[in-house]
Amino acid sequence: MNRRRRDALPSRYRNILGGVALAFLAFFLAMPVAHAAEIMRVTFVRHAESTANANHIIDTTVPGPGLTPKGQQQAEALVGKLGDNNYDAIYASTMLRTQQTAVPMSQYLGLPIQVIDGIAEIPAGALEGKSQDQFGTAYIFAPLKWAGLLPNVPPDLTATQPGTNFNGNDFNAGVDNALKTMYDKGDRNPIVFSHGATIMFWTIMNVNNLSLAQKGMLLSQHALGNTDYVVIEGNPQDGWTLTDWNGQKFAPEPSFEHELGLQIRTLNRQLQQAANEVAASFASHNLATIATAINHGIADASFSVVKFNRAINAEVIKRVTKATTPNATDVQDKVSTGIETVKTALNASAKNVAEGIQSTPDTAPQTLTGATKLADPTPTTKTVKSKVKESLDDIVKPRGATDLSDGNKALPGAAKSLSRSGDPVRAAVKDAQDQVSSSIKKLGDAVKKAAGQTDKPADNHSDGAKGAA
The missing domain is CATH 3.40.50.1240 (Phosphoglycerate mutase-like)
Structure with missing residues (x-):
């Protein structure tokens, strides 16, 4: 019996060490490979x-x-x-x-x-x-x-x-x-x-x-x-x-894809920062701090998408303005080339935001009980979805002179020359919007979990919780 127990202990330690080794291996494999320095x-x-x-x-x-x-x-x-x-x-x-x-x-x-x-x-x-x-x-x-x-x-x-x-x-x-x-x-x-x-x-x-x-x-x-x-x-x-x-x-003009990549990196970084700040706020165990962080995160994420929208629209308009009739097709091709880059990168951005929020604790801190727990989280979730969706809609349906539809008179002729690429661009970004919207839903679910909430009716919460929310 004792010998069997002694043999079992080393085996158990080997299993534990093996698991730790695999965890470290997975961690290092997940780390980005060091390539040439970024521009x-x-x-x-x-x-x-x-x-x-x-x-x-x-x-x-x-x-x-x-x-x-x-x-x-x-x-x-x-x-x-x-x-x-x-x-x-x-x-x-x-x-x-x-x-x-x-x-x-x-x-x-x-x-x-x-x-x-x-x-x-x-x-x-x-x-x-x-x-x-x-x-x-x-x-x-x-x-x-x-x-x-x-x-x-x-x-x-x-x-x-x-x-x-x-x-x-x-x-x-x-x-x-x-x-x-x-x-x-x-x-x-x-x-x-x-x-x-x-x-x-x-x-x-x-x-x-x-x-x-x-x-x-x-x-x-x-x-x-x-x-x-x-x-x-x-x-x-x-x-x-x-x-x-x-x-x-003093250098060739950067490609449209290059400009998209630069702006997408900026958007990705800003969305991730907003998500990190929300996730970090739960460590305070303070309702007011968490609520403020969520509000700021929503505002920052929405404004980041607006800025991204402005930059991409300005870039497209700049290139269309420079285009003449003989090379308008070249501009159209440049816009079309960037479609897949936008889809892929925005999808990655959405995934990063969702993963950042999902890293918050699955259960509420013990200090967030009773009157200090968040009330019905549904309004917060709806606010997240509506505000970010509104900003994303600005990309799919640009307003005013940034609209590349045939009816836009801001750039006569040039806008029509891009008619074939305009619809695929909007369709592609709409697809990216759906991906981001999905991640926003995950964000709302994660906020519920971190606050220790379920989808119970609002009348199950205390009056104090309602007031705090």
């Missing part, structure tokens, strides 16, 4: 007009001057120019003028302004407070050396700003570290509010697709004005490519 698109924007700009004064102090009334108008106008790119993060330097410029974009996208080191003005040192007209060339003399743009003078990153120890290595390190921070946080389409010299010289010094002549041409003939922008793509590991210098293209 990040960064849109640098020079701040709007500051009081120092208006007075032609060199001012690199922190926090520095704010915007003029004209600068405020420029910041508002920037939303109309770039807002529908649906950036996934907003960054600004430590200086007041960049943060104020970012405010309208922050309000439009519903994203916080993240202040980050490394992208502020190049220090003026001994030239601080002097006339831009008189000392502007002296201010950029060292940066010209860093970039190797002085005739017959090799690049010199050790050159320093007047009266300082700040050199080209310090400058590069600051911007590089800022971009790495953004990348490591998962941002892949941030808008970064910075400063003219900082944006221009870092770009010229670090992108890999400009000749020396192009660098000199951009700096001398196309210096960035207030709220002008530069777009680069790449990552801290593989380097950077200039794609757009305030409207001048």
Whole structure:
């Protein structure tokens, strides 16, 4: 008997260890395989007009001057120019003028302004407070050396700003570290509010697709004005490519599928964040915290879909507007090519959201009993479905000038040329909508479980619970 028991124990331990090993194996197999680093698109924007700009004064102090009334108008106008790119993060330097410029974009996208080191003005040192007209060339003399743009003078990153120890290595390190921070946080389409010299010289010094002549041409003939922008793509590991210098293209236009992929990644990330915040709220065991998180999650998810809708509609309209009669078919094909990508990626987004919510506890915390339990969860579930469905319907049935039906007069001729692709696009996204709606139902069911609820009639709950809900 004893020997049989001794033999059974090791066997039992082997079974347990085997199960643990299989669990770890499943975990690691589920982890994404490390491939080449992802591409990040960064849109640098020079701040709007500051009081120092208006007075032609060199001012690199922190926090520095704010915007003029004209600068405020420029910041508002920037939303109309770039807002529908649906950036996934907003960054600004430590200086007041960049943060104020970012405010309208922050309000439009519903994203916080993240202040980050490394992208502020190049220090003026001994030239601080002097006339831009008189000392502007002296201010950029060292940066010209860093970039190797002085005739017959090799690049010199050790050159320093007047009266300082700040050199080209310090400058590069600051911007590089800022971009790495953004990348490591998962941002892949941030808008970064910075400063003219900082944006221009870092770009010229670090992108890999400009000749020396192009660098000199951009700096001398196309210096960035207030709220002008530069777009680069790449990552801290593989380097950077200039794609757009305030409207001048330096790389082939990204495919429609590429743009869809960028926007779908942004949508997926935002939906997952909303789901995670709802799931995390149950750890508080506090009804008010949970209810607030659910409301915020619904609002954030709905707004994320609206932003996705705006970005995709804007992209389609941009491509249709550029199309002429001979190549309208090409645009139609590009739109059609993206259909399957939209379906697949949105399906994955819905699945991720559902899995995030389903990870909440199946039973309510013991502190959520009696009067503190959620009342009939049906209104919450209906609210989730209706609000998200309403936003998703905007994709399937765009309003106004974004409608690609034959009756739309905003783009005469061009809209009709896409008639054959319009219906498949709507049908495909409708299919994706159904997938997301299914996941929203799962979200509602998960909320019920986490709150310890069943589908019992509302009159079975206490009055206190009704009041709390």
